[in-house]
Amino acid sequence: MAETFLSIKDVSKSFGPVQVVKNFNLDIDKGEFVSFLGPSGCGKTTMLRMVAGFEEPTAGTIMIGDRDVTNLKPNQRNIGMVFQAYALFPNLTVKQNIGFGLKVAGVPKAEIDARVQEMLDIIKLSQFGDRYPFQLSGGQQQRIALARAIAVKPQVLLLDEPLSALDAKIRVSLRDEIRSIQRKLGITTIFVTHDQEEALSMSDRIVVMHDGKAEQIGTPFEIYNHPATRFAANFVGTLNVLDAKVLDPRKGIVAIGEDKVDVGAEIDLSHHAKDGVVALALRPEAVSLGKRKGRDRSVTGTIADVHFLGSVIRMRAKVAGANLLVDTFNDPDQAPPKRGDKVDLTFAAKDLLLLND
Amino acid sequence: MTDATLPTAAARQRLPLAWLGIVPFLVFALLFLIMPTLNLVVGAFQDNSGAFSLDSIVQLWNNPKIVAAYWISIKISAISALLGALAGFFIALAIVRGGLAPWVRSATLTFSGVASNFAGVPLAFSFLATMGRLGLVTVFLNHVLGLDIYRMGFNPLNSWGLISVYLFFQIPLMIVIITPAIDGLKREWAEAAATLGASNAQFWRMVALPVLWPSLLGTFILLFANAFGAIATAYAFTGSSLNIVPILLYAQIRGDVLYNPHLGYALAFGMIVITGLANIFYIWLRMRSERWLK
Amino acid sequence: MKKTRIWPWITMLLGSIYFFLPLIATLEFSLRMKREGYSLEAYRVVLADPRFRDTFSYSVIVAVFTILLGVLLVVPTAYWIRLKLPKMRPVVEFITLLPLIIPAIVIVFGYIRMYGSNSVLPFLGTSRGTDLLLIIGYATLALPYMYRAVDTGLRTIDVRTLTEAAQILGAGWTTIIARIILPNVLIAVLSGAFLTFAIVIGEFTIASLLNAPAFGPYLQLMGANRAYEPAALAVISFVITWGCMSLIQFLSRYAPKSATTPQH
Numbered sequence: 065m066a067e068t069f070l071s072i073k074d075v076s077k078s079f080g081p082v083q084v085v086k087n088f089n090l091d092i093d094k095g096e097f098v099s100f101l102g103p104s105g106c107g108k109t110t111m112l113r114m115v116a117g118f119e120e121p122t123a124g125t126i127m128i129g130d131r132d133v134t135n136l137k138p139n140q141r142n143i144g145m146v147f148q149a150y151a152l153f154p155n156l157t158v159k160q161n162i163g164f165g166l167k168v169a170g171v172p173k174a175e176i177d178a179r180v181q182e183m184l185d186i187i188k189l190s191q192f193g194d195r196y197p198f199q200l201s202g203g204q205q206q207r208i209a210l211a212r213a214i215a216v217k218p219q220v221l222l223l224d225e226p227l228s229a230l231d232a233k234i235r236v237s238l239r240d241e242i243r244s245i246q247r248k249l250g251i252t253t254i255f256v257t258h259d260q261e262e263a264l265s266m267s268d269r270i271v272v273m274h275d276g277k278a279e280q281i282g283t284p285f286e287i288y289n290h291p292a293t294r295f296a297a298n299f300v301g302t303l304n305v306l307d308a309k310v311l312d313p314r315k316g317i318v319a320i321g322e323d324k325v326d327v328g329a330e331i332d333l334s335h336h337a338k339d340g341v342v343a344l345a346l347r348p349e350a351v352s353l354g355k356r357k358g359r360d361r362s363v364t365g366t367i368a369d370v371h372f373l374g375s376v377i378r379m380r381a382k383v384a385g386a387n388l389l390v391d392t393f394n395d396p397d398q399a400p401p402k403r404g405d406k407v408d409l410t411f412a413a414k415d416l417l418l419l420n421d
Numbered sequence: 422m423t424d425a426t427l428p429t430a431a432a433r434q435r436l437p438l439a440w441l442g443i444v445p446f447l448v449f450a451l452l453f454l455i456m457p458t459l460n461l462v463v464g465a466f467q468d469n470s471g472a473f474s475l476d477s478i479v480q481l482w483n484n485p486k487i488v489a490a491y492w493i494s495i496k497i498s499a500i501s502a503l504l505g506a507l508a509g510f511f512i513a514l515a516i517v518r519g520g521l522a523p524w525v526r527s528a529t530l531t532f533s534g535v536a537s538n539f540a541g542v543p544l545a546f547s548f549l550a551t552m553g554r555l556g557l558v559t560v561f562l563n564h565v566l567g568l569d570i571y572r573m574g575f576n577p578l579n580s581w582g583l584i585s586v587y588l589f590f591q592i593p594l595m596i597v598i599i600t601p602a603i604d605g606l607k608r609e610w611a612e613a614a615a616t617l618g619a620s621n622a623q624f625w626r627m628v629a630l631p632v633l634w635p636s637l638l639g640t641f642i643l644l645f646a647n648a649f650g651a652i653a654t655a656y657a658f659t660g661s662s663l664n665i666v667p668i669l670l671y672a673q674i675r676g677d678v679l680y681n682p683h684l685g686y687a688l689a690f691g692m693i694v695i696t697g698l699a700n701i702f703y704i705w706l707r708m709r710s711e712r713w714l715k
Numbered sequence: 716m717k718k719t720r721i722w723p724w725i726t727m728l729l730g731s732i733y734f735f736l737p738l739i740a741t742l743e744f745s746l747r748m749k750r751e752g753y754s755l756e757a758y759r760v761v762l763a764d765p766r767f768r769d770t771f772s773y774s775v776i777v778a779v780f781t782i783l784l785g786v787l788l789v790v791p792t793a794y795w796i797r798l799k800l801p802k803m804r805p806v807v808e809f810i811t812l813l814p815l816i817i818p819a820i821v822i823v824f825g826y827i828r829m830y831g832s833n834s835v836l837p838f839l840g841t842s843r844g845t846d847l848l849l850i851i852g853y854a855t856l857a858l859p860y861m862y863r864a865v866d867t868g869l870r871t872i873d874v875r876t877l878t879e880a881a882q883i884l885g886a887g888w889t890t891i892i893a894r895i896i897l898p899n900v901l902i903a904v905l906s907g908a909f910l911t912f913a914i915v916i917g918e919f920t921i922a923s924l925l926n927a928p929a930f931g932p933y934l935q936l937m938g939a940n941r942a943y944e945p946a947a948l949a950v951i952s953f954v955i956t957w958g959c960m961s962l963i964q965f966l967s968r969y970a971p972k973s974a975t976t977p978q979h
Contacts, residue, residue, distance in 0.1 A: 118612060138615035145616040151609030155631040164627070165617030209613075216617060442795035443803060446788055450810045452836075453851050454858075457825020458817050464828065512730050519723025529727075535953075535960045536734060538913050542934040543952035546945040547737040550744035555942070557740035589737065592730070643815075650818025653919035653931065657938050667820050674824055674924055689821045700816040 069094040069252050070115070070220055075124030077110055084110045086276040088124070095250040097243065099263040102273035103299070109224060111273070112256045116222055117141050128219055141220075144213030144251075148225040150205040152197040158208050159184075159193040165216035183211040186245060203234035210242060214249060221246065221253040227262060239266055260300045264288060272296045289347075294419040297345050304346045304388045305419070318342060321384025323363040328413030343419040348378065348391040350415035353401065359410040363388075367405045381409060458693065464686035477687035484684075486664065491691065494649060494666040497580050501587035502644035506637065508588070509595025516596075517603045530600065533593035540590040545657035548586045552577045578659045586658055587651070591644050598643070602636040639706040646696040646703075666692055738953065745946035757947035764944075766933055774922075774930035777846065778915040781853040782908040785861045788854065790904065793865045794896050797874045811862040814855055823852060823921045845925055852921045857911040864910070868903025869896075906963045913959035917952050 070092040077085040085107040092098050100108035113119045115126060117138035125134045133141050152161050160167075162183050163176045171179075184190045187207040197205055206226055213221060223242070227235045243266050246253050257263050263270050264284040272279045272287060272295070280292040291297035294305070308318035313331040317324060331342060352359055365381035365388060377400050379390045390409060401407060468474035481487055516526040552558050554571060562568040576582070606629055614624040630637075652667035661668055666688065672678045673685040748756040761767050796804050814822070826848055832840035838848040877899070881891045897904070919931035934952070938945045 116612075116616060118615075138612070139618050139620060141616075142618070143616050145613065147609045147613065149607070149609055151607060151613045153610060153613075153628045153632075155628065164614070164619070168614075168617065168619040168623050168627070212613075212617070218616075222616075439795075439799040442799060443792050443807065446792040446807065446810075449788055449851075450813075453826070453855050454810070454813055454817070454822065457822055457829050460825050460829050461821060508730070511726050515723035515726040519726070520720065521723050521727070525727065529730075531960065531964060532734070534964070535957050538910070538960065539953055539956045541917055542919050542931060542938060543917060543949040546934075546938055546949035547741040547953075549938075550946045550949070551737045551740035555744070557743050558736065589734070592733075646815065650820065652818075652820055653935070656919070657935050660939070667818065670820055670824070671920070671924070674820075674827065685824075689824050692818055692821055693816070696816050696818060700812075 071127040073125045075121045078122045097253045097268045099255045099267040099270045101263040106273040107276040108273045143220045144218035145222040146209045146226045162212045187211045223255040306344045345417040348389040351390045359412045362410040461686045461689045465690035477683040481687045490664045490666045490669045498645045498648035501584045501648045505591025506641045509592045513600045533596040537593035541653040542657040598640045635706040635709045639703045642699045642703040646699045748943040757943040770930045770933040778912045780850045784854045789861045811858045823924045849927045853915045860910045861907040864903045864907030868900035872899045909959040
């Protein structure tokens with residue numbers, strides 16, 4: 065295990081009577097890329113702004129390295145930040161923007177020039193050094209903002225929804241570019257986003273935030289496959305949620321409509337169930353039509369509609385009054401089922417998620 | 422793209438008709454704005470027989486009273502514009518970034534809208550009622566503190582008195598114009614500068630002031646022209662005791678006090694040159710500032 | 716970051732003193748006409764003065780006609796520029812800004828030279844002609860404000876789409892301007908109108924040099940000859956200016972937010 069570099073301990077933040085961040089705890093390793101993922105208003109940006117020093121925590125401490133920075137001003141923290149709206153200084157050229165942090169630090173001019181050139185090479189915009197921000201596209205501006213932030217060799221890089229203002233295509237390419245630059249420089253990074261695809265594809269770890277709290281902290285694999293809460297499960301990826309009546313909690317037997325299903329584990333009624341009903345979740349790709357190796361649990365349903373998406377076919381089946389989405393790969397030798405077909409839907413007990421509310 | 426090219430092709434055929442739409446405006450501007458002005462400009466370069474002559478312009482230069490009038494006018498306009506711009510800038514800063522309650526901002530902007538239009542004769546009355554011989558401040562100082570400022574040599578009817586009156590519309594005009602520019606400073610610029618290690622002073626020196634500079638200078642020039650052409654306030658405040666260009670020109674129009682009509686035209690021409698140059702500079706700066714702020 | 720700082724309060728305090736002191740002094744002065752104590756005597760004298768009523772009503776009428784002329788001149792032009800002649804936009808905008816460059820006293824000097832009783836267009840030969848020239852002069856003075864107000868108003872509505880929609884429904888040009896464009900920029904036009912009113916009502920230079928029996932020269936005359944009445948007149952003028960600006964602010968709440976362009 066690598067050493068902890070950035071440590072957020074018991075941090076809370078209130079604006080008047082409204083508590084926007086509640087008792088937040090997180091340790092980030094050196095060089096790690098961590099995403100704060102959540103809908104707007106979940107407190108992720110406020111948490112980031114406390115790390116940056118724009119907001120003061122109501123309670124708790126923030127450590128960078130061995131330094132308690134909780135009450136330091138932003139300009140004393142040695143951080144780099146990239147904003148959603150680029151925030152390049154309009155009166156300065158690209159080179160002057162990138163060199164800004166070095167200039168205020170009193171670095172000699174020759175050194176600044178060399179560092180700026182190095183940064184321009186990293187972001188592959190060497191030919192634009194003398195232009196003004198308004199002469200560049202959004203994607204170019206954001207790359208320069210990134211170069212400006214890392215030119216000062218910050219201890220921590222903070223990215224506040226840096227891709228949200230960009231076109232879909234540039235978003236994907238810039239996301240890969242940010243990640244590869246971050247890896248190359250080994251810089252500890254916090255990335256705030258509401259886009260689960262960005263978080264899943266870029267992060268070492270994801271903090272799913274909801275209502276001011278960290279709902280779950282884990283790798284993208286863990287978050288996607290083993291969401292801890294109904295919120296995390298719903299927010300990350302597509303999820304089917306079926307209400308099941310608990311028949312035998314000890315043996316883990318439940319009823320979904322007419323079908324009895326063995327969930328393969330003991331059900332802690334006090335934790336999971338409400339009035340004897342548990343919420344079971346299944347990813348669409350964890351369900352198949354008919355028998356398949358390893359998928360030995362089944363329920364019956366009726367196909368409600370079929371969407372042919374190319375390599376994948378997405379079907380919606382009605383099971384005990386609820387919708388169940390099923391993704392299967394397209395098989396050229398087999399026509400998909402039709403609306404109204406009665407089908408057996410199979411899955412493995414281990415893919416079932418028991419959700420906490 | 423077809424959307425943009427089709428009307429152009431159609432407009433090319435109907436061009437003369439399309440032009441008819443702004444003919445009334447152009448005729449009006451020509452008759453009542455451009456030609457009267459050109460008429461004076463031409464008159465400034467003629468002698469009494471109507472022939473081309475630089476005599477009036479030369480006389481303008483050589484007449485000490487006129488040169489003094491221009492000098493005092495420029496001085497009053499420049500100082501009132503500078504003080505007005507500075508004070509207005511600080512007040513605008515206070516209401517935008519001072520962390521004051523929102524109602525302070527809206528009240529200040531509303532009041533500025535009123536005060537920037539409360540110029541002319543009534544404004545002069547207000548200041549006479551304040552610091553004239555029987556004005557509130559004069560009487561207060563005399564009765565309460567025992568200071569007879571008039572006996573001590575105070576006289577508001579001079580350049581500085583007039584400047585203090587002009588500030589009553591200069592400051593609000595600055596506030597009205599510069600507040601949107603300060604609003605245009607994005608919060609993220611200050612935040613980005615802070616994360617890069619810059620102090621507040623460094624941020625203002627390297628980013629905020631350079632961004633605002635064209636607007637500041639441009640508004641200063643507008644304030645200058647505003648004071649330079651004003652006559653009613655000065656005339657009602659000082660009568661004709663103050664030798665400034667608009668008052669001199671007013672007297673010339675009324676009664677040819679210079680005993681040379683063409684010198685009068687030259688006087689007017691000089692005013693156009695000064696405000697014209699100031700405004701050309703202003704327009705140029707304005708375009709620069711808008712290029713930055715998009 | 717949001718620490719309460721002292722300098723904004725000091726700035727506002729100094730500003731308030733500078734701006735409120737003359738207003739309070741004027742009000743106080745205007746109430747001092749009777750020796751025995753504060754009274755509204757100065758206002759009574761002013762309001763009873765037939766010259767006040769004559770010049771004030773003359774200036775109100777001139778202001779109304781100025782606004783009408785300004786609207787007739789500016790609305791069709793600004794509309795036409797947006798619709799058909801976008802290339803002429805800089806030229807027209809420059810012309811509308813000229814009255815800020817050329818001082819009013821210079822413009823009126825030109826009028827006197829060009830439109831005297833012996834000229835081709837002898838506006839100043841008759842009293843009606845003088846009234847008309849005064850209205851024209853004021854419309855010129857108000858041009859920058861009027862044009863900017865109307866053009867801003869036109870920007871918020873999509874002129875081209877509205878016009879084409881009206882044409883498809885069979886409307887002629889008069890109908891389009893009077894029934895479609897004008898109502899949509901009405902708030903902007905009214906804002907320009909009230910600003911024009913505030914500028915014109917007490918204007919001195921042009922009225923005085925054209926020898927028009929207007930409110931501005933009357934104010935000046937009172938200032939030169941009376942003690943307390945000018946203060947009362949200043950208070951009245953301030954209230955009028957305040958009223959015009961309040962109306963503009965009130966109207967701006969009802970200004971159409973861009974209806975045809977997508978909202979962010």
